[in-house]
Amino acid sequence: MKKKLISILMCAMIGIMPIGCGSSDKDDAKRSDSKTEGKADAQDGKEAVDKNFSLQMSDSYTFTDPQDIEFDQRYVLEGDENSKLISNMANMGYTASKMYDIIYLNDGSPAAEYQYFVTADEASATALAQFYTSQGQKITQEGNVLYAFVDGDTLEGSIISLAGTGAISDETVEAYVEMMKSFNGLVDYE
DSSP: OHHHHHHHHHHHHHOSOOBOOOBOOOSOOOOOOSSOOOEEOTTTSOEEOOSOOEEEEETTEEEEOOSSSOOSEEEEEEEETTSHHHHHHHHTTOOOSEEEEEEEEETTEEEEEEEEEEOSSHHHHHHHHHHHHHTTOOOEEETTEEEEEEEHHHHHHHHHHHHHTTSSSSSSHHHHHHHHHHHHOOEEOO
């Protein structure tokens, strides 16, 4: 029963994610502020996000901000072996060394979410990908990195559903981010 519960929780973490995207390269990645990054925009007084964020996840894989998504705010969360999500995976026999959750907003509404798992090697990534696929999830593998993508409408639906069941306090991305931190043990990327 415990394994089934953990399996359900892992699937809930990924949600109903259709496809992923990212870039593979060996260039150095720049680190940015984790929660929301902004600078004053002289035209309308709003905060504008630097849309050149990148995150090197492995020697051969670097995530960069998507060019096809309109956004003005970004949350970047991470988890390691000490996070509840990664340790629960290990209890089930699946290993990942890192997890990243990158959430984009536009005018306060969800725009997209990217979730990544970094494993020690390609075989571990393949085993984890097979697990998620067996649970009906759509996940993409690039070497030792797995990723999934959620569009803004799907993420908004998930947030509404979570709020409706009382899993989060209200129907906001901020409440969703807090749940990812408290329930899954993720922290702000720094």
